[in-house]
Amino acid sequence: NAGVTQTPKFQVLKTGQSMTLQCAQDMNHEYMSWYRQDPGMGLRLIHYSVGAGITDQGEVPNGYNVSRSTTEDFPLRLLSAAPSQTSVYFCASSKEWSSYNEQFFGPGTRLTVL
Amino acid sequence: GNSVTQMEGPVTLSEEAFLTINCTYTATGYPSLFWYVQYPGEGLQLLLKATKADDKGSNKGFEATYRKETTSFHLEKGSVQVSDSAVYFCALSEEGTSYGKLTFGQGTILTVHP
Numbered sequence: 752n753a754g755v756t757q758t759p760k761f762q763v764l765k766t767g768q769s770m771t772l773q774c775a776q777d778m779n780h781e782y783m784s785w786y787r788q789d790p791g792m793g794l795r796l797i798h799y800s801v802g803a804g805i806t807d808q809g810e811v812p813n814g815y816n817v818s819r820s821t822t823e824d825f826p827l828r829l830l831s832a833a834p835s836q837t838s839v840y841f842c843a844s845s846k847e848w849s850s851y852n853e854q855f856f857g858p859g860t861r862l863t864v865l
Numbered sequence: 866g867n868s869v870t871q872m873e874g875p876v877t878l879s880e881e882a883f884l885t886i887n888c889t890y891t892a893t894g895y896p897s898l899f900w901y902v903q904y905p906g907e908g909l910q911l912l913l914k915a916t917k918a919d920d921k922g923s924n925k926g927f928e929a930t931y932r933k934e935t936t937s938f939h940l941e942k943g944s945v946q947v948s949d950s951a952v953y954f955c956a957l958s959e960e961g962t963s964y965g966k967l968t969f970g971q972g973t974i975l976t977v978h979p
Contacts, residue, residue, distance in 0.1 A: 841909065848965045853911045
């Protein structure tokens with residue numbers, strides 16, 4: 752199993768550009784989510800999905816879109832990049848939508864918006 | 866809302882020293898508590914967890930006990946190694962409408978010198 756994979760590892764964008772961060776998991780996990788990691792703030796939830804076709808907003812959803820057309824993939828779209836979106840982005844998945852399940856994290860995408 | 870507070874870092878120790886990283890939380894119900902570790906250049910991985918009061922989670926020599934009376938989940942290790950150098954995150958997840966969502970502390974950087 753590859754686990755949770757993310758591409759790209761690094762990306763530099765100009766303000767106003769759009770892009771998609773890819774996330775895939777091969778563990779047949781029901782629950783997937785996106786977090787952003789900023790210095791001194793831990794990780795904050797952007798969007799999550801409890802299954803194919805079902806998504807919802809997390810703590811900091813503005814400026815991001817998601818969709819979940821398959822169990823395996825959960826891409827994160829930046830519609831019009833802003834410098835405030837400079838961060839490290841982590842995708843995570845877990846077997847079930849439950850408060851006690853372990854979540855598995857991808858290696859992250861480091862995004863810089865100029 | 867829910868929140869997690871970790872001790873300020875960074876923490877610098879010599880090999881074989883005793884480690885404590887404090888974590889306290891605020892939650893409205895009965896959360897599950899987690900410690901995640903992030904090694905340099907990698908994503909987060911679960912270190913240990915506890916799902917109810919007085920449970921002790923343990924892994925790789927690390928331990929933490931779920932103390933409901935003091936709303937705490939402090940991480941301890943009796944003898945740290947250089948390979949334990951990483952960022953440690955305390956997190957909680959709560960039953961209810963936010964199933965699966967992790968609320969993270971700000972992270973504590975640990976550096977262990979030979």
